[in-house]
Amino acid sequence: xxxxxxxxxxxxxxxxxxxxxxxxLFARELLEPVLREGSTAVDATCGNGHDTLFLATxxxxxxxxxxxxxxxxAIKNTRERLAAAGLLPRVTLVQADHSDLARYINxxxxxxxxxxxxxxxxxxxxxxxxxxxxxxxxxxLLKLDRGGMVTIVVYRGHAGGRAEYEAVFSFLSGLxxxxxSVLEYRFINQAGDPPLLLAASRL
Amino acid sequence: xxxxxxxxxxxxxxxxxxxxxxxxLFARELLEPVLREGSTAVDATCGNGHDTLFLATxxxxxxxxxxxxxxxxAIKNTRERLAAAGLLPRVTLVQADHSDLARYINxxxxxxxxxxxxxxxxxxxxxxxxxxxxxxxxxxLLKLDRGGMVTIVVYRGHAGGRAEYEAVFSFLSGLxxxxxSVLEYRFINQAGDPPLLLAASRL
Numbered sequence: 001x002x003x004x005x006x007x008x009x010x011x012x013x014x015x016x017x018x019x020x021x022x023x024x025l026f027a028r029e030l031l032e033p034v035l036r037e038g039s040t041a042v043d044a045t046c047g048n049g050h051d052t053l054f055l056a057t058x059x060x061x062x063x064x065x066x067x068x069x070x071x072x073x074a075i076k077n078t079r080e081r082l083a084a085a086g087l088l089p090r091v092t093l094v095q096a097d098h099s100d101l102a103r104y105i106n107x108x109x110x111x112x113x114x115x116x117x118x119x120x121x122x123x124x125x126x127x128x129x130x131x132x133x134x135x136x137x138x139x140x141l142l143k144l145d146r147g148g149m150v151t152i153v154v155y156r157g158h159a160g161g162r163a164e165y166e167a168v169f170s171f172l173s174g175l176x177x178x179x180x181s182v183l184e185y186r187f188i189n190q191a192g193d194p195p196l197l198l199a200a201s202r203l
Numbered sequence: 204x205x206x207x208x209x210x211x212x213x214x215x216x217x218x219x220x221x222x223x224x225x226x227x228l229f230a231r232e233l234l235e236p237v238l239r240e241g242s243t244a245v246d247a248t249c250g251n252g253h254d255t256l257f258l259a260t261x262x263x264x265x266x267x268x269x270x271x272x273x274x275x276x277a278i279k280n281t282r283e284r285l286a287a288a289g290l291l292p293r294v295t296l297v298q299a300d301h302s303d304l305a306r307y308i309n310x311x312x313x314x315x316x317x318x319x320x321x322x323x324x325x326x327x328x329x330x331x332x333x334x335x336x337x338x339x340x341x342x343x344l345l346k347l348d349r350g351g352m353v354t355i356v357v358y359r360g361h362a363g364g365r366a367e368y369e370a371v372f373s374f375l376s377g378l379x380x381x382x383x384s385v386l387e388y389r390f391i392n393q394a395g396d397p398p399l400l401l402a403a404s405r406l
Contacts, residue, residue: 019237019352019404020386034222149222173391182392183223188376188401189385198391201222 023197024115026185027151028054030199031111034149035059039110042143043067044098044136045128048120049078051113056087065091066105068098071126074119098128098136101143108145116164117155127160130167137168137200141180144202152200157193165196172198179203226400227318229388230354231257233402234314237352238262242313245346246270247301247339248331251323252281254316259290268294269308271301274329277322301331301339304346311348319367320358330363333370340371340403344383347405355403360396368399375401382406 021029028051035041037060043052046067055065069075075095082088094104098114114137116128140150156162172182181203186196224232231254238244240263246255249270258268272278278298285291297307301317317340319331343353359365375385384406389399 019350020233020384020402030223147222169391175392177393180392181223182390183388184391185386185388187385188372188387189378189383190380199223 020187023153023185023195027113027153027197027199030151031055031113031149032058034111034147035063036110038062040064040107041066042101042105042109042112042140043078044101044112044114044140045069045116046078046093047074047115049074049081051115052078052091053081053085053087055111055113056082056085056090059090061090063090066094066101066109067091068094068096068101068104069119070095070097071119071122073122097132099132099139101136102139105143108148109143110145110148112140112144112148112150114140114150114152116153116168117158117161124158127158128164129160130164133164134167134171137171141175141200141202146202148202150200152198153195154198155193155195161193168198172200175200223390226356226388226398230316230356230400230402233354234258234316234352235261237314237350238266239313241265243267243310244269245304245308245312245315245343246281247304247315247317247343248272248319249281249296250277250318252277252284254318255281255294256284256288256290258314258316259285259288259293262293264293266293269297269304269312270294271297271299271304271307272322273298273300274322274325276325300335302335302342304339305342308346311351312346313348313351315343315347315351315353317343317353317355319356319371320361320364327361330361331367332363333367336367337370337374340374344378344403344405349405351405353403355401356398357401358396358398364396371401375403378403 035058039059041055046052046069052067118124118127154165156165180200182200187194238261242262244258249255249272255270321327321330357368359368384404386402
């Protein structure tokens with residue numbers, strides 16, 4: 001049997017390339033079919049604005065993105081990133097705890113993204129906490145439209161990270177399966193607790 | 204904020220549609236970029252031939268698929284399915300235990316699919332076993348080309364299913380991360396132990 005890279009030049013598959021997507025990229029892949037021109041989406045933990053930019057791109061000119069973060073620096077970084085891309089007009093930035101997100105949402109949303117832990121480049125002692133994170137995820141699920149999805153990238157490596165993961169996992173694994181489908185996506189042979197993804201789709 | 208289904212007719216997202224792919228479909232999605240015209244692939248547990256048909260379609264006319272099953276009925280069912288699709292010429296069928304797969308493979312392969320448990324429609328007492336399954340997965344990994352992938356759909360609901368899962372999980376979670384990337388993909392809020400996917404990509 002011939003080696004499978006003999007037939008075509010190995011343009012897509014090169015030695016050393018990881019084919020399995022990391023948690024954050026897979027979250028985006030899951031959300032792509034959920035979002036469209038005119039959608040409403042929420043970045044519950046906007047951090048440096050990478051996910052906000054992703055969401056703002058997908059919802060188009062007629063869509064809206066609500067971006068929250070408890071840290072002023074995160075709001076500033078996100079504003080700059082979105083302004084640089086010319087997408088700030090479709091984004092509402094709010095400095096608030098993610099567990100308060102329901103206050104800023106008036107109608108069902110298509111997607112809510114969470115990226116837990118600390119602000120990259122910021123104070124690593126300021127981290128999301130189990131209790132408020134579970135409240136925030138619960139609030140997000142209640143605001144979700146049918147066919148909508150909540151994605152949560154979870155870090156277990158920092159102090160308190162594992163407890164937060166266990167709290168969110170426990171909450172999500174108890175959701176009624178007739179109303180939500182909840183997926184866990186994680187790498188199982190890597191040192192240093194790589195981020196994992198939890199994704200809840202409303203049926 | 205407007206409902207996100209107002210803008211376009213809900214052609215892709217309808218109420219009740221599950222967006223998150225089941226384990227078996229996600230295994231196929233992962234393998235699509237791994238396989239191409241001329242690839243060599245293995246269906247280590249061909250059962251009723253659904254995965255064999257999938258692989259035979261992707262490897263094209265110049266590719267090869269090796270399909271194994273320990274049960275005569277499975278080989279028969281797979282032969283019929285492939286013949287009906289006109290794809291039998293690119294498939295080699297072997298009635299053998301999946302742990303013997305290395306005997307039938309002479310050069311690196313792009314993909315190996317496992318679908319554990321019992322033959323649907325067959326004798327539910329004939330199931331794959333922890334020890335031979337781990338040996339089979341190990342043999343598959345050793346035959347894998349760089350950039351190749353092994354996918355394993357695991358069932359925990361039948362007698363012995365959980366022990367088999369734990370044995371395979373334990374083996375895969377110990378693989379060196381510089382050589383393999385191992386993913387677990389599973390639904391966490393569903394009754395009845397839905398199938399889950401383990402996927403190992405060779406770096």
